[in-house]
Amino acid sequence: MEKDFNGVSLLRSIRILLLILITLFALFLFLPSIENIWASLQSEPRSITARGSLSASEKTNIEIFQQSSPSVVYITTLEDTLNLWTRDITRIPRGTGSGFIWDRQGHIITNYHALQGASAVKIRLSDQRTFNATLIGASPEHDLAVLRIPMIPNMPNPLSIGTSHDLQVGQMTYAIGNPFGLDHTLTTGVVSALNRTLVNNNGSTIEGLIQTDAAINPGNSGGPLLDSAGRLIGINTALYSPSGTYSGIGFAVPVDTVNRIVPRIIKEGHYQRPKLGITINENLNKKITKELDISGVAVIEVQPNSAAKRSGLRGVTIQNNTLISGDIIVGIDQHQIETTQMLLSTLERYDIGDTVQVKIFRKGQVREVSLTLE
Template sequence: MRYPPVPSMSPFIAAIVGAVLAVFVYRYFIDRGTPAVEPRPVTPRGDLADDEKSTIAIFRTASPSVVYITTAAQRLDPWTRNVLEIPQGTGSGFVWDDSGHIVTNFHVIQNATSATVTLHDGSTYAASLVGSAPDHDLAVLRIRAPREKLRPIPVGTSSDLQVGQKAFAIGDPFGLDQTLTTGVVSALGRTIRSVTNRPIEDVIQTDAAINPGNSGGPLLDSAGRLIGVNTAIYSPTGSSAGIGFAIPVDTVNRVVPQLIRTGKFAAPSLGIVVDDRLGRTITSRMRVEGVLILGVRSGSAAEAAGLRGTQMTREGVIVGDVITHVDGRKVRTTDELIAAIQKRNFGDTVTLTIIRDGQTMQVAVKLPLAP
């Protein structure tokens, strides 16, 4: 059987039909595996957790009190004899009162010849040094800013802090101003060394991240109150390792008003002469722990209380009184003795436990009035 011949397509039409089929097949298979390219719908979040709301409120309330400090030092160009102003460093601070007093660390402004304070709104002011207490690593600056721009920070107390309660640090780490970090009070009663190598006692340890630039900024409690001044970190690398330290606010509240009034911090003293190395040589032979009085200054509180110093005679050494406790608190070194006395106010009476001629006794000493 023969079939009639099938009419053939022209080459041009065949090419068009083939191209259309190829595009259709390609789109069919490709589109099946291509995800949607439209924006994904936003999943409703719901309300913030109470803990988050609290943290946000703390930052919004306290951050206007935190300032950014930049310092510079003048250097003489040995070739041109021109005085150059070289950037020194950066740090943090906070507004103490509406008179423009700014509290920061002493080491932030140490060796600086000028300082600039930047407020939360970005406005900058030249700062003058009001006073400093290097032994406590504290300093007070002052700026001439409108009162409406100054937001004094709420002040709390460090006397009732507990390990585990929340802590918040606000500052300018690495120049990143208005940075909030959170953590807890990790430990209390730590001792660190100031720039003068004097001990700063009752220091707060926190794991709230404290980095270079945070120095001088506030450490806050969950009520947004100042509980400490961030001052140091323990880190082999120089950045936060989860161990930061803050000067307790009770120390700050004792030192800062005096710096504002007089420009320096003066603490009461007994008026005795001591030397740990020599004293330890003698007390170790006596098998006692304490601070040996080598001498008593004329007109001092110690002289008025009848304390005795060590004397050299032809017959030998007459050992003076050894102070073992201050108001019941054990003291083993000169640093511990000084720290215990400096916690008291001018005119207070302290009770010293001493060893004299092998006998333990107590002596009341009235500290001198403020100079």
């Protein structure tokens, strides 16, 4: 009897031990799930950590965007398409870009290249009001165009105008525009370089551009580049990128150029560079100045009844590929002239009617003549 009892006790102990092991194994397998279920039943929002005040730079970014973004507009260009079966003409979207309010008369500034090939242009304000725009005029050489919408109630404020002649590399920049159709996008950066030169779509050269690393992408064209005071310092016009998207190098037409040319376009419908009244030729100029071992611009021809004619400038005379006589322009006022592009860029600084002192090289001597630009 005692042996049987002990055998039963041993068997019962083994069963209890197995049951305990199975229970422990089951808990090991299913305990995480049970814990997750329990945690989900007990879950509550976590307490919020106070962040403190915004940094000074964040406050500046926010203030500039809130102040300036209502003045930035969304531009949609349209083109006419002909249905060959019905002969109906339909206008379809062609592209998008950016622009900004120039004055309370409804003038809007953008890039000329953003409008090329368009049959019509629509302007959408930040409050979603949309208007048909009229092209007032353009200066393709500077990639600038002026549009106009009707004078409306609650016209957004024009952007504050700054200066670009005193910019320094390292200053903060703020670009607002509509990259890839994403309206009113703010990007920030610095002035990366100054006085950059780009070849325009029409083959002309745009000089004096501001280089910035604020992200500029397709759709930003025509939008404003601002300084840390929220003033306009340039118009975003181009980006350098092998892929066609942002690579850290963007360019803007400086505001000093804009503020000189836009009023002329508004007043006259076009921009005309002040003229001396001479004919120049890049290829001939290189040959002549090389032969004379001098930097300047050769006066190839003096136009009749021109300011140059009245001031006594002389065109060059060439016989048997040899320079006989003629004037070489080497300076205008305090500006040194070494190439034809430098001459054209220098004339951009003046208005029609301004009187300038033209320094010329003639027969081995440098002399000055007074000339009124026309």
